[in-house]
Amino acid sequence: MYTTQKKMVIPFEIQTEITILRPSIHARRANLVVKFQDLYGFTVEGNVDDVNILNEVREKVREQGKAWWAMEANKGANWYFHTYASSIALTSSLRFSVLVNAMTLKKLIRKGIPPSLRPKVWFSLSGAAKKKSTVPDSYYDDLTGAVSDKITPATKQIDHDLPRTFPGHPWLDTPAGHAAVRRVLVGYSFRDSDVGYCQGLNYVAAMLLLVMKTEEEAFWMLAVLLENVLVSDCYTDNLSGCHVEQRVFKDLLTKKCPRLSTHLETMGFDVSLVATEWFLCLFSKSLPSETTMRVWDVLFYEGAKVLFNVALAIFKMKEEELLMTHSVGDVIKIIQDTTHHLFDPDELLTVAFDKLNFMTTNLSKQRKKQETVVMAELDQRLRRLNTSKLRVNG
Amino acid sequence: MGCSSSLPDRSPGRVGGLNPDNGGDSDAKNLRVKLVLLGDSGVGKSCIVLRFVRGQFDPTSKVTVGASFLSQTIALQDSTTVKFEIWDTAGQERYAALAPLYYRGAAVGVIVYDITNPDSFHKAQYWVKELQKHGSPDIVLALVGNKADLQEKREVSVQAGIEYAEKNGMFFIETSAKTADNINQLFEEIAKRLPRPSPS
Numbered sequence: 040m041y042t043t044q045k046k047m048v049i050p051f052e053i054q055t056e057i058t059i060l061r062p063s064i065h066a067r068r069a070n071l072v073v074k075f076q077d078l079y080g081f082t083v084e085g086n087v088d089d090v091n092i093l094n095e096v097r098e099k100v101r102e103q104g105k106a107w108w109a110m111e112a113n114k115g116a117n118w119y120f121h122t123y124a125s126s127i128a129l130t131s132s133l134r135f136s137v138l139v140n141a142m143t144l145k146k147l148i149r150k151g152i153p154p155s156l157r158p159k160v161w162f163s164l165s166g167a168a169k170k171k172s173t174v175p176d177s178y179y180d181d182l183t184g185a186v187s188d189k190i191t192p193a194t195k196q197i198d199h200d201l202p203r204t205f206p207g208h209p210w211l212d213t214p215a216g217h218a219a220v221r222r223v224l225v226g227y228s229f230r231d232s233d234v235g236y237c238q239g240l241n242y243v244a245a246m247l248l249l250v251m252k253t254e255e256e257a258f259w260m261l262a263v264l265l266e267n268v269l270v271s272d273c274y275t276d277n278l279s280g281c282h283v284e285q286r287v288f289k290d291l292l293t294k295k296c297p298r299l300s301t302h303l304e305t306m307g308f309d310v311s312l313v314a315t316e317w318f319l320c321l322f323s324k325s326l327p328s329e330t331t332m333r334v335w336d337v338l339f340y341e342g343a344k345v346l347f348n349v350a351l352a353i354f355k356m357k358e359e360e361l362l363m364t365h366s367v368g369d370v371i372k373i374i375q376d377t378t379h380h381l382f383d384p385d386e387l388l389t390v391a392f393d394k395l396n397f398m399t400t401n402l403s404k405q406r407k408k409q410e411t412v413v414m415a416e417l418d419q420r421l422r423r424l425n426t427s428k429l430r431v432n433g
Numbered sequence: 434m435g436c437s438s439s440l441p442d443r444s445p446g447r448v449g450g451l452n453p454d455n456g457g458d459s460d461a462k463n464l465r466v467k468l469v470l471l472g473d474s475g476v477g478k479s480c481i482v483l484r485f486v487r488g489q490f491d492p493t494s495k496v497t498v499g500a501s502f503l504s505q506t507i508a509l510q511d512s513t514t515v516k517f518e519i520w521d522t523a524g525q526e527r528y529a530a531l532a533p534l535y536y537r538g539a540a541v542g543v544i545v546y547d548i549t550n551p552d553s554f555h556k557a558q559y560w561v562k563e564l565q566k567h568g569s570p571d572i573v574l575a576l577v578g579n580k581a582d583l584q585e586k587r588e589v590s591v592q593a594g595i596e597y598a599e600k601n602g603m604f605f606i607e608t609s610a611k612t613a614d615n616i617n618q619l620f621e622e623i624a625k626r627l628p629r630p631s632p633s
C-alpha cells in the first residue's frame with residue numbers, strides 16, 4: 040500500500056510561456072479582465088496590463104538566470120554554498136574574497152533566484168541540506184511510512200484542508216497533489232508534535248512542493264523554516280510566536296510611518312487584521328506566486344526579519360492612499376487590491392530592501408519585550424475562559 | 434427586498450469624516466454594521482459569506498487563516514440599506530485567541546455549526562458564551578445550523594438548535610450555503626433585529 044515517494048519528481052513544469060495577448064486599444068479601454076496561468080500554474084485574473092507585466096517579469100527572470108549561470112561559470116557550481124559556509128564560519132580572519140562573494144550573493148538573491156535554480160539554492164542556503172545530513176538517508180521514507188495510517192486531530196484537520204488548499208491548481212488539486220501535500224504535512228506533524236498541524240502550513244507546504252519538486256526536499260524545507268528560519272512557536276498551540284511578531288511589526292510601523300500608524304489607529308484598524316495571514320502563510324495566500332517566491336528567496340537567506348521588510352513595504356507603497364481612508368473596510372480593500380496585483384516582484388522588493396532602511400532596530404530586543412506581554416495576555420485569556428467554564432458547569 | 438451588490442459602496446449621506454469602527458455608526462436610513470462569523474473549522478463560514486456576497490457556492494473554498502474581510506449591502510423593505518462589514522474568522526482551535534480582535538465592536542455575531550457534526554454544535558455554545566461575556570453589550574447574536582441540505586446525515590436536531598437559541602435569546606436559522614437555502618433570510622432577519630439609531 041505504501042510506496043516510496045521520496046524520489047518522485049512532481050510532474051509539474053514551470054510555465055515558461057503564457058499566451059501573449061496583443062491587446063487592442065478597445066480591450067485596454069474596456070479594462071477587460073482575463074484569466075491566465077502564471078509561472079507556477081496558478082490561475083490569475085487581471086487586466087491586459089497585468090498580463091504584460093507578467094511577461095516582462097518572465098523576461099527579467101531569464102536575464103537573471105544568465106547572471107547566475109555566469110557566476111557559476113566564473114566561480115564554480117557551488118560557489119554560493121561555499122560563500123555561505125565560510126561567511127557563517129564566524130572567523131575573524133574573513134578573507135576579502137569571501138566578503139565580496141557574500142555581498143554579491145546577497146545582492147543576487149535580492150534580485151531573484153531563477154526558478155530552475157531555486158530548489159538547489161534554497162536547499163543549500165537555508166540549511167535544509169545540513170539538517171537532512173544529520174539523520175539517516177531513509178528518515179523521510181521511514182517517517183511517512185510509519186505514520187501513514189495513524190489518525191490524530193492533526194491528520195483529521197489536514198484531510199479537511201487538502202481540497203481547500205489552492206483549489207483549481209493543475210497539479211496541487213489532483214489526487215496525486217493532495218497525497219503529496221498530505222504526506223509532507225502529516226510527516227511533519229509527527230516530527231514536531233508541539234506544532235502538529237496549523238492551518239496556513241497547508242499553503243506553505245504546497246508552494247514548497249511546487250518549487251522543490253520532490254516531497255523529501257519540500258519536507259526538509261518546511262522543517263528548516265519552522266525550526267530555524269522563523270521565530271519559534273509561530274505555529275504551535277497558541278501561536279504565541281506569531282502574536283509576538285505582530286506586535287513587533289505594529290511598533291515598526293509606528294516608527295517608520297508614524298502618520299499612517301496614527302491614522303489607522305484612529306479608525307480602529309489593527310495591523311494584525313491583515314498581517315496575521317501574511318506572516319502565517321508567508322504571503323503565499325496574498326501575493327502572486329512569483330512575487331511570493333521572490334520574498335522566500337530572501338527569507339531563506341536573510342531570515343525572518345524579511346517578513347517585516349515586506350509587510351512594511353506594502354503599507355509604505357500605499358501610504359498616501361491609506362491616509363485618505365475613512366473606514367477599516369476601505370483600508371482592507373486597498374491592501375488586498377495592492378497585494379493581489381503585485382505581479383512585478385521588483386516593485387515590492389525595491390521598496391522593501393532599498394527604500395526602507397529600518398533595520399537599525401534591534402529585533403531580538405523588541406521580540407523579547409513583546410514576548411512577556413504576549414505571554415501575560417494569553418495567560419489571562421486562558422484564566423478568564425476557565426473561570427467562565429467553571430461557572431457553566433457549576 | 435433582497436441582496437444587491439450594485440448599491441454604492443459607501444452609503445450615501447456619509448461623505449468624509451472619520452468613521453470609528455464601532456458598528457453602530459450610521460444614519461437612520463443607511464446602517465453600517467460590523468458582523469463577525471465564528472465557529473468550528475469546516476462548518477461552512479466562508480461558504481456562507483461567499484454565497485451571500487457573490488451569490489455562488491464554491492465547493493472548493495479556501496482554508497481561512499486569521500480572518501478574511503468582505504462587505505455586502507442589502508436593501509430592506511422600508512427602504513433602508515444595511516451594509517454588512519463581515520469578518521470571516523479561522524476555525525482552528527489555536528486561532529481562538531485572535532477572536533477578540535475581530536469581535537471587538539461587532540454589532541452582530543453569527544455563530545455557525547454543521548448539523549451533521551455534534552462537536553461543532555458544542556463549539557458553537559462555547560462561542561456564544563464568549564460573546565455574551567466579552568462581546569459588545571448590545572450585540573445581536575444569531576445561531577446558524579449550516580449544511581441543512583445534508584438531511585440524511587443530520588446529527589443535531591432542529592429542536593436542539595431552537596432550544597439552545599431560545600434559552601440564550603438568539604435568533605436561530607438553518608441554512609445551506611450549497612443550495613442557498615435561507616442564506617439571504619439569515620442576513621435580512623439580522624438586519625431587522627438591529628437597534629436603529631433614532632432619526633435626526
Ligand SMILES: Nc1nc2c(ncn2[C@@H]2O[C@H](COP(=O)(O)OP(=O)(O)OP(=O)(O)O)[C@@H](O)[C@H]2O)c(=O)[nH]1
Nearest residue numbers: 474475476477478479480494497524580609610611
Ligand atoms: N453540503 C454542504 N457542504 C457545505 C456547505 N457549506 C460548506 N460546505 C462544505 O464544507 C467545506 C468547508 O466550508 P468552509 O466554508 O471552507 O468552512 P469554514 O467554516 O470557513 O472553515 P475554516 O475556514 O477552516 O474555519 C467546504 O469545502 C464546502 O464544500 C453546505 O451548506 N452544504
Ligand SMILES: [Mg+2]
Nearest residue numbers: 478479496497
Ligand atoms: Mg473559512
